[in-house]
Amino acid sequence: MNSVAKSDQPRIEVPFVVVNIDDVGMCHGANRAYLELRRLGAVDSGSVMVPCPWFLEIAEAGVLEPELNLGIHLTLTSEKRHYRWRPLTKATPASGLTDSNGFMWQTVSDLRRNAHPDAVEAEMRAQIEAFFAAGLTASHIDGHMGGVFSPEFVDRYVALCLEFQLPALFPATIETYGPKHNLGEVDQNSYESSAQRLVDAGGILAARALETPWHTMRPARERYEHLYRQIAPGLNFLCLHANAAGEIEAIEPDSARIRIEEYELLKDTPFREWADSLDVQRGSLRDAIAFGPP
Numbered sequence: 429m430n431s432v433a434k435s436d437q438p439r440i441e442v443p444f445v446v447v448n449i450d451d452v453g454m455c456h457g458a459n460r461a462y463l464e465l466r467r468l469g470a471v472d473s474g475s476v477m478v479p480c481p482w483f484l485e486i487a488e489a490g491v492l493e494p495e496l497n498l499g500i501h502l503t504l505t506s507e508k509r510h511y512r513w514r515p516l517t518k519a520t521p522a523s524g525l526t527d528s529n530g531f532m533w534q535t536v537s538d539l540r541r542n543a544h545p546d547a548v549e550a551e552m553r554a555q556i557e558a559f560f561a562a563g564l565t566a567s568h569i570d571g572h573m574g575g576v577f578s579p580e581f582v583d584r585y586v587a588l589c590l591e592f593q594l595p596a597l598f599p600a601t602i603e604t605y606g607p608k609h610n611l612g613e614v615d616q617n618s619y620e621s622s623a624q625r626l627v628d629a630g631g632i633l634a635a636r637a638l639e640t641p642w643h644t645m646r647p648a649r650e651r652y653e654h655l656y657r658q659i660a661p662g663l664n665f666l667c668l669h670a671n672a673a674g675e676i677e678a679i680e681p682d683s684a685r686i687r688i689e690e691y692e693l694l695k696d697t698p699f700r701e702w703a704d705s706l707d708v709q710r711g712s713l714r715d716a717i718a719f720g721p722p
Contacts, residue, residue, distance in 0.1 A: 442661070442707065442708060442709055443659050443660065443661055443662065443664055443707075443708040443709070444662070444663050444664065444708065444709045444710075444711070444716045444719055445472075445659055445664045445666065445706075445708045445709070445710050446472050446473060446568075446663075446664070446665045446666065446710075446711065446712060446713050446715075446716060447470070447471045447472045447473075447666045447668065447694075447703075447710065448471065448472060448473045448474065448475060448499075448568075448570075448665060448666055448667060448668065448713075449461070449462045449465065449466075449471050449473075449474040449475070449668050449669065449670050450474075450475045450501055450570075450572070450667050450668065450669050451475070451477055451501065451572070451669055451671070452474040452475060452476045452477065452486050452498065452501070453476045453477045453478065453480045453482050453483040453485070453486045453487075453501075454477050454480045454481075454482065455480070455481070455482050455511070455671070455675055455676060455679055456482050456485065456674065456675060457671045457672040457673065457674045457675055457676045458482070458670075458671050458672075458676075459482055459485050459486045459489070460672040460674075461670040461671050461672040461691040462474045462486070462496075462670070463486075463489060463496070464672075464695060465670060465691070465694050465695055466496050466497070468695055468700070469700075470694045470695055470700050470703075471668070471670075471694065472497060472710055472711055472712050472715075473497035473498070473499055473567045473568060473712045473713065474486075474496065474497065474498055474499065475498075475499045475500070475501030475568075475570050475572075476490075476498050476499065476500060476501055476559065476564075477501045477503045477513075477572060478500065478501075478503065478516070478555040478558050478559050479503050479513045479514065479515065479516055479532075479555065480503070480513050481513065483562075484562075486498065487559075487562035487563070487564055490562075490563075490564045491562070491563040491564065494565055497567040497712045498564055498565075498566070498567060499566050499567045499568035499569055499570065499712075499713070500555065500556055500559050500566050500568075500569045500570075500594070501570060501571065501572050502552050502555055502556075502569065502570070502571045502572065502575070502576050502585070503532070503555065503571075503572040503575075504525075504532060504533075504536075504539055504543070504548060504551065504552075504571070504572065504573075504575035504576070504581075505532050505533050505534060505535065505536055505538075505539055505572060505573050505575055506531050506532035506533070506534060507534045507535065507573065508534075508679055508680060510679075511678075511679045511680075512529075512531040512532070513531065513532060514526065514530055514531055514532065515532060515551050515554075516551060516554040516555055516558060517547070517550050517551045517554050519547060519551070522544070523543065523544055523547035524542035524543040524544050524547060525539075525542075525543050525544075525547050525548070525551060535610070536573050536574060536575050536578060536610040536611055536612070537611075537612050539575055539578065540578045540580055540611075540612070543580075543581075545580055545581055545584055548580075548581045548584060549581075549584040549587075549588070552576070552584065552585065552588055553588060556569070556588060556592055556594075566592075566594055566595075567595070567712040567713060567714050568594065568595045568596065568597060568712060568713035568714060569588075569589055569592075569594040569595070569596050569597070570596070570597035570665075570667075571585065571597075573607060573610045574605065574607035574608060574610045574611055575610070577599075577602065577605065577608075577611060577614075577619075578611060578614075579614055579615065579618035579619075582618065582619060582622050583621070583622050585622075586598070586622040586625050586626055589626070589631075590625065590626075590629055595631070595712075595713040595714045595716075595717055596626060596631055596713075597634060597637065597665050597713065598619075598622070598623055598626050598631065598633055598634065599619075599633065599634050599636075599637050600623075600633040600634060600635055600662075601616060601619075602614055602616055602618075602619055603616070604634070604635065604636050604637065605634075605637045606636075606637050606638050606639030606667055607637070607639055607667060630717065631717065632662075632663050632716060632717055633663070634662075634663045634664065634665045635660045635661065635662030635663055635664060636658060636659065636660050636662075636663075636664045636665070637664075637665045637666075637667055638655055638658055638659070638664065638665070638666050638667065639666075639667045639668075640667065640668050640669045640686065640687075640690060641654070641655055641686075642683060642686060643686070644685060644686060644689070648689040648690070648692070648693045649693060649699060652690070652693055652699070653702070656703065656706065659706070659708060663716050664708075665713065668690060668694070669686075669687050669690060670687060670690045670691035670694055671684070671687035671688060671690075671691055672688070672691055673688050676688065
């Protein structure tokens with residue numbers, strides 16, 4: 429990001445890795461997987477989808493165990509075919525937040541075409557406030573399917589991160605953001621002023637935001653060793669999607685196997701030992717900001 433000088437950012441001398449599980453709260457299996465993996469120390473944090481049906485289950489656990497390191501996965505889309513969710517705000521048709529059935533749009537492209545930025549900001553605020561109202565403390569904030577990084581809404585995302593003083597995932601360049609494929613065409617210049625605001629406030633831009641390998645062309649161990657080998661100097665945020673078997677096969681039949689295999693691999697002792705042997709620092713996004721001195 430040309431306008432954000434590296435000297436303006438906190439320096440992390442060794443790679444800092446946040447192994448994060450996205451989509452916590454989406455279903456019971458997502459919660460089961462996250463709780464087991466976090467308690468094993470296999471992952472560092474989890475991003476919670478507040479509008480989803482199983483939010484209350486993970487919120488209850490998070491109140492009892494603050495060390496679960498739960499963050500807010502701002503949710504502006506509802507991508508499944510039959511398992512859908514609605515905005516927390518009373519979205520009118522004029523808001524552009526919902527499809528003809530009253531559910532959030534299934535794609536970020538539809539969200540970008542239809543949603544009014546004011547309505548998006550109101551919905552993001554409602555989700556943050558609901559997270560805190562449940563008694564939770566946020567380890568970080570990020571966005572489901574990258575919706576918050578739509579050029580139309582990214583400034584609202586940053587403003588809320590700063591208002592609520594939340595450690596925010598924000599990529600150093602949009603090309604290093606794994607879920608970028610959801611956004612469609614975007615221009616790097618759209619992110620520079622928002623990135624600078626975060627840096628000026630003491631945030632750290634992520635050198636890499638690496639996403640779950642959404643394929644089964646190689647064995648799971650090979651896929652994830654390849655993913656981890658893409659870790660770069662600086663802050664690395666792994667956007668993973670582990671889910672226990674049960675209902676995910678019906679919710680997301682095309683990629684349930686990938687989520688289940690990820691869950692099984694992350695709790696596998698030999699893989700955990702291999703991951704722990706890497707020369708990196710691990711922790712939450714809040715830890716990363718504390719770890720990187722100015």
